[in-house]
Amino acid sequence: MELVADNLVKKLGRTTALDGVSFNLEGKGCFGYLGPNGAGKTTTMKLFTNLLRPTKGSARVNGVEVSTEPAKALKAVSSLVEEPEPYSFMTVREFMEFAARIRNRRVDDDEIKGVSERLSLPRPDELCSRLSKGLKRRVFLAALLVQGTDILVLDEPTAGLDPAESVVFRNIIQELKKEKLIFLSSHMLFEVTQVCDRVTFLNKGKIIETGSVEELTRKYTSKALRIEFTGKVPATALGQLKAQGVILSFEIEGERISLVRFDGTEETRKQIVDSLYPLGIRNINDAQLGLEQAYMELMK
């Protein structure tokens, strides 16, 4: 199970949607692909599913290049990219059976029933054309599950699902990632934190950071301090430190608490503490900002 992006470049008209993206996802687990709208997430997913062809570089699935041997490369991949729809002329059951059959699998009634219950699907004999947008998406997800492939490429899979459905789907991902490689794009950070093992941040077509959720959280958390003062937050003093370039920014979170961002070095940290200590510090901690803050920092 392997997905390799090798210096992927994709130009869409005059826009460079991807600019030299390289990564190697190997083995079981869930790999998050994070970035704002227009960062190039969907473009990457489309390159791995033969919906787009790279301008330069290659996207490979288990060593097989997708653009030159798509039928071979896609044998291992099921995907949900953008807003797909099941075939409107098929019933829910027919679409699931067809999706499995195209992968040389047969689904029995028990499997259809099991997946239907987990995803709260409509009746199996319901025509897909009559379903709402959200239901169509669930049927599509169900079809991916019955395909039984080793690799899942999921582009914002919970978009359009209600909160309860999203929870169910995240639980399914948690289970599936024990056996499969899941490449999941999202801009819902808490979702990625919950289900992904590793995360890649993408912005303006370039990878800007890669690591495990824990590593990234730790790395970016260490660049901020949450300081509790004995009295009111000395906004003037903090403003002076900012003007001097000692701190990058600060936020006042309450009458006595301030969140201070700095460059992360021990030297600066000491300088901040030394400057503010005479003003009365009750408590000082590395701020637990989490991945969301890391994301915000990276996207600046």
Add this chain to the structure above:
Amino acid sequence: MVLPIYVVIALIFPILYGANILQKPPNINDYTSSALGELVSFTVLLVALLAGDSISQDFGRQGFFTLTQPVRRSEIMLARTFAAFIFSAVAMLAWIGMGLATGFAFYGAVVANWALILAISILFVGSAVSFVVLFSSLFKSPSISVVICVLVVWIVMPIITGVLDLVGIEPWFLLTYAGDVITYLTAASYPVHFISTPISEGSITITVNSYAPYVWEGALIMVAYFAASLTFAWLIYSRKELRDAS
């Protein structure tokens, strides 16, 4: 829905003749010519409605499923083309079969060229399906591709034929022109290739030209349409990207 309408149209003349609402033509050739008179244009319409969205449907949301499966696009295209061909060919042969059978019932005979009519008809369906598939590969919206196909084969091609007749140029590049072979084969003697008829009205004289394709010429045009359309459709379909879908 399309097929029953097609069958009803196919039965109009045999029923009108059978019920003596219209006077029967004097011989089997004229009868068959009348029974198959609209065959080509309605078959082309049937093909446009059946295959007009065969490729364009993949450039919408359903394409995110179809095109991400481990199946070559050439296989998908050929399978759909073949399905449309089989369906259309069966419908067209049914129309011809009804024309021949009712002709036999009324006159106790069938036209001499019946086997050639069937063979050319199958070739015609193949070329019409390929041509429509090519159009389908050019458009993203299935409904637009169907409408454009219908406009091209039902409106544009006949207009071009009419204009070229006036200026005396043979419309050898039009599929509908090639399809006329089928009706001409019902005649007792195949029409001459070119007729120029001057029509005078007072001091004004207009020359009306009329071309009838040779059988081999019609067949060649159909083969050329079949090969060229499928090749171009495949080139477009295999290279087309899904940048966004409506």
